[in-house]
Amino acid sequence: MQSLxxxxxxxxxxxxxxxxxxxxxxxxxxxxxxxxxxxxANSTKAYINGRIxxxxxxxxxxxxxxxxxxxxxxxxxKRYESDEVPGVEIxxxxxxxxxxxxxxxxxxxxxxxxxxxQQLKDGWHKVKLxxxxxxxxxxxxxxxxxxxxxxxxxNCFGIISDVDDTIIKSxxxxxxxxxxxxxxxxxxxxxxxxxxxxxxxxxxxxxxxPLFFVSGSSYNLYDMLVSxxxxxxxxxxxFFLRNIGLDPTKWxxxxxxxxxxxxxxxxxxxxxxxxxxxxxxxxQKDPEIYLDLYKKYPGRIKAIYIxxxxxxxxxxxxxxxxxxxxxxxxxxxxxxxALDHATAQSWV
Numbered sequence: 001m002q003s004l005x006x007x008x009x010x011x012x013x014x015x016x017x018x019x020x021x022x023x024x025x026x027x028x029x030x031x032x033x034x035x036x037x038x039x040x041a042n043s044t045k046a047y048i049n050g051r052i053x054x055x056x057x058x059x060x061x062x063x064x065x066x067x068x069x070x071x072x073x074x075x076x077x078k079r080y081e082s083d084e085v086p087g088v089e090i091x092x093x094x095x096x097x098x099x100x101x102x103x104x105x106x107x108x109x110x111x112x113x114x115x116x117x118q119q120l121k122d123g124w125h126k127v128k129l130x131x132x133x134x135x136x137x138x139x140x141x142x143x144x145x146x147x148x149x150x151x152x153x154x155n156c157f158g159i160i161s162d163v164d165d166t167i168i169k170s171x172x173x174x175x176x177x178x179x180x181x182x183x184x185x186x187x188x189x190x191x192x193x194x195x196x197x198x199x200x201x202x203x204x205x206x207x208x209x210p211l212f213f214v215s216g217s218s219y220n221l222y223d224m225l226v227s228x229x230x231x232x233x234x235x236x237x238x239f240f241l242r243n244i245g246l247d248p249t250k251w252x253x254x255x256x257x258x259x260x261x262x263x264x265x266x267x268x269x270x271x272x273x274x275x276x277x278x279x280x281x282x283x284q285k286d287p288e289i290y291l292d293l294y295k296k297y298p299g300r301i302k303a304i305y306i307x308x309x310x311x312x313x314x315x316x317x318x319x320x321x322x323x324x325x326x327x328x329x330x331x332x333x334x335x336x337x338a339l340d341h342a343t344a345q346s347w348v
Contacts, residue, residue, distance in 0.1 A: 030054040031139045032085050034129050036146030037222060038238040039111075040212070041120065042270055043152045046094055046113040048127055050146065051219070052103040054083040059223055073183050079220040080244075084108075089133035094125065094148065100132070106243060108219075120150045123207060124236075149238060151210040153273040156347065157302060159203050160264055162280040163215035163239075165309045167196045168228060173283045173310065187227035193307065195335030197233040202339060202348040203277065204235045210271070211237035214263050216256035216284070218244045257285050264293055268300050275302045277347070279338070282310040282331070287321055294327055303328040303345075305338040 033055045039048030055061075056078050058071075084107025092099045092111040095118060099111040111129075127146045134140055151158070164170035169191040171177035181190070204211050217225070219241045229236055240263040242256075267276070278293075278301055280286025287306050294301040308315055308331050315331065322329035328345070332338050342348045 031141055033060060033141045034090065034131060034144045036129055038236060039146060039148035040238045041148050041150045043119060044115050046115055046148050048092065048146050048148055049110040052085045052088045052107045069184055072186050075186060076183055082220060087135045088131055091130050091132045093128040122150055122152055124149055149210055151271060153271055155209045157209055158271060158274045158276045159209060159211045160276050160278045161213050162286050163213050163217055163225060165281040165283045166279055166307055167234060168192055187224050188231050190228050192232040193335060199335040199339045200235050203342060211235050212267055213237055214240045214260050217241050257289055260289050261293065268297055275300055277303045279305045281307040282314050282318055287318055291321060291325060301327060305330045305332055307332055
């Protein structure tokens, strides 16, 4: 199985390289852009990732435009058919600190800034990004700006949240319903759970406490999720999403549980002085993931809030989990349940 994965990965790489060379020779490329994702920082290091892509107007310029059914379907297709550009050298500058890297074979990059000697204020800061070397004869937009959320860990706590069926109604447990929602609805027409905006604004103390989204969704949906949060007045935060594609160690995508644990543990490491409220839903394994991490990292998770979107049998299983632990474990029917609990604890 492993050798078959390596063979598929090599074939995929070869096809991508051939496609790039053909498009370069025939001048079929759209302008190339840096597409940054929201970054994050503690008092000593800052991180920002993103992707080098061909520019798609309906994705990268007109994302807030709601169109017909076929327009939305075309948009979803363009998100997943994204044309990445590997081997591009990128430089970032953040208040005089510089970092450099090169986009990988899927066009992804990560910049890490050493902030020793400079204390940045909590909140959002702009970072300048620039393409310093383009290995192909392509038109490209040389510079852009990204945003990094700084937390110096003097805050009360952080919030780690799932996305699907936690803030946005996705019917993730029903493949056909989920696909229908994805194809027919975009950022402005997707539905948030009642009270999510009010809950998250209170938990973040209007930006004081940092918010992080850790989801099994693909980075191909990043633009939609950011626009959805803006439209629904949900506070922004860095999104930790999945890369979907062939890889030597996996088929198309990493296991959701493994992925979420890995990135939450990374947040525990980066923000080593913070405890977190973890929010998820009962549809998948969020409760099990959060409880496992609570046991592995005592004191790092101060409460677990789980939105119940599944069966009565699953609710009973959640109740047994809640009864078996000493951490506040709330099974919420709506966002007000969580807000009432946080208020009673004097967390908001």
